[in-house]
Amino acid sequence: MSTVKSLAVLDESQLQDGQMKEVDFEDGGKVLLSRLGDNIHATSAFCTHYGAPLAKGVLTADGRVVCPWHGACFNVCTGDIEDAPAPSALHSFKTHVADGKIHVTANVQNTKKANLARQPKLLATGNDSSGLGVVIIGGGAGAFQAVESLREHGYSAPITILSKETYTPIDRTKLSKALITDPVKVELRNAADLKIKYGTNLRLGVEVTGVDLKNNLVIIDGGKDTLPYQKLVIATGGTPRRLPIENGGLENVYTFRGISDSQKVDAAAQEGKRVVVIGSSFISMELVTAISKRKLASIDVIGMEEVPFERVLGKEIGAALQKYHESQGIRFHMKSAIDKIVASEANPNVASGVAVNGRTLPADFVIMGVGVAPATEFLKGSGIDIERDGGIKVDQYLRVKSGPDTQNVFAIGDVAIYPQHSGDATRIEHWNVAGNHGRAVGSTISGKEQPFVKIPVFWSAQGQQLRYCGIGHGYDRVIVKGNPDELKFVAYYVKNDRVVAVASMQSDPVVSKASELLRLDLMPTPAEIEGGTDLLTVDIATSAALGKVQS
Known part of the structure; x- marks a missing residue:
């Protein structure tokens, strides 16, 4: 049986305009309080994607809260999903202020972390297989x-x-x-x-x-x-693409996209085995990170650029990430062109190595991560x-x-x-x-025409969680704050004197904030960034910012 309770959870004076706070409700339950001007809203406290605490995310004056981890976004007034990758909406609870206290009225069961998501508004029960629709x-x-x-x-x-x-x-x-x-x-x-x-x-x-x-x-x-x-x-x-090279289709030369590919690589990447990875961008390097803990005999990475990720992240960040992976035993062969994949003498249907730069790198299997x-x-x-x-x-x-x-x-x-x-x-x-x-x-x-305006966001495990937002293709230069060698930095990608993308490690929720500033066309200029402007201090959450956020 559900139990509806109204509990005082916080002094009103402790929640300022444009602020969010995670507060206890009952029996370990948590609620997120958000204040927009004079209005106080309460929702579930955790992102429905992977459970990130939304209080550590980014609030906007028009009621958006962006998850600090992967860019999912909700409406704090309704709990509705605003942006993927949220798979479910949040619960929304009634609030009122009495005697200087913020009160939340909720079904106690809905405040538990294990029950943080609500069902879609339309619970369809029909299942018409005619295809119409x-x-x-x-x-x-x-x-x-x-x-x-x-x-x-x-x-x-x-x-x-x-x-x-x-x-x-x-x-x-x-x-x-x-x-x-x-x-x-x-x-x-x-x-x-x-x-x-x-x-x-x-x-x-x-x-x-x-x-x-x-x-x-x-x-x-x-x-x-x-x-x-x-x-x-x-x-x-x-x-997945395959390079048009000799023996590129041998049995143990894998591309990577779906579950069957994951099963093949998982089965091959066993202790003592050798792998050559072709490609040094995200899909390849995420696989390298995943298998580097498995005590393989060798992991060799072949890339065309000077450093991994150079085209997307730039030389300084790419060099720092390469240095990290080398500390984990990964060997890089950059600015390299592949001659061919070498077939095994014992079994010509499988690869035994990759010929590159006049030498053959031995391999029990090969991963070709060169895009789709x-x-x-x-x-x-x-x-x-x-x-x-x-x-x-x-x-x-x-x-x-x-x-x-x-x-x-x-x-x-x-x-x-x-x-x-x-x-x-x-x-x-x-x-x-x-x-x-x-x-x-x-x-x-459904009848409400919605142009696509979301800023692209992605993330990648590279020793630390790398987060990125924007479209940085063809950037002119990179402004780096922090220390990439410690995998702790914020990088701003500049094109035509505008910041067009931002990447970070160990600096949450900077990329979540940057994605909103880019969406709203409120990103500080490169000169302001170089002068010390911190994105997290740019006001887009208080009632004073509502006009520019809505516009």
Whole structure:
């Protein structure tokens, strides 16, 4: 039986305008108090993604609270999700002030950390497999967030997910960071919840081979089946690239994307084994971090740049991260071109090494982490224009811009070339971007058109948690505060005398604050940053800042 109580939790004088505080409720329960002008709001205290304390995040005057870890965002007035990767909304509680005390009225059970999330507003119980309604091609984060957003925004028609994966949408970021091999451990929602609570028809292990835009049909398994749609969301993600080099397709040369890839690498990365990793950016280096504790005989990394991560993070940060990994026994071969993968004399179907710079690095297995290509081959002949990189151009609402009757067709995630609010068209292969694309499309299809304006955010385990926000492609210079060699810094990426991206280690919640400042076009200038301005001191939370936040 639920127990509703109203308890005094804090002196009103202890919560100032623009402040958040985590307070005890009862029996170990926690509540987050947020003050916006004269209004005090109470919600669950922890992010529904991985349980970060929201009180350590960033509050804005229009009621957004951004998680300090991974950029998830909620509305403190309602508990609703604002941004992925939050999979669930927060509980929202009534508050009032009496005798100088802030009182919270809540079901005591809902304040427990184990019960911090609430169900979607629309608990759909129907499961119509006709396909009419929304059909989503793809089973990743974008697909899940689209479903969640559709139901949160009141969409009541059927939703169907068509996925070639054999499991429900998962937190794919955990695969390279922790080599998870069981999809159940990282699923965003299980099949029963998606079917019953979200009214979603799941069709797993099927391949979409075409789209008939004129007749609003999805073609499945080469024409063995078709599915009609009213709205179509293309969320097929990317396919790992393989370098066109000799023996690149041998049995123990692995790319990395899904659960089966994680299972292969996990099985191969055993004590005493040798691995060569091709590529020195995030997917490769996250795998290096994950397997470096396993007492392998050797881990060699081959990269084309001068230091790892150079294109994204710059030489100074890249050199510091390389130094850290070298301290863990990793050997780097930078500014290198691969001659070929060497086949074993005993078994020509498997690799025994990688030839680079006139020598052969021995390997029991090879990981090729050299990026992905948009999974759009199935759209050839549909009338949708596929760009040279494999992407699809969309408008600010993520509607496909080419082809017959594409007013009802959307593309999200790795396949979408979309206009950032800065005006530049871009395609970004971030798990978080895909999720937020899904959320925006869910709102638009439900009747509230939502242009995509979220600033890209990602994170990576590299000895410490690296956090990054913005679009730093082609930056002119980097302003570094702190000591990268100690993996404790904030780096500001400058282009045309504007800060366009920020990265940090051990400096939370600077990147969360930076993502909001970039979104609001309130980021301090490079000169102000060099002059000592601290992003955390820039006011976007008090009632005095409401005008510039809303504008």
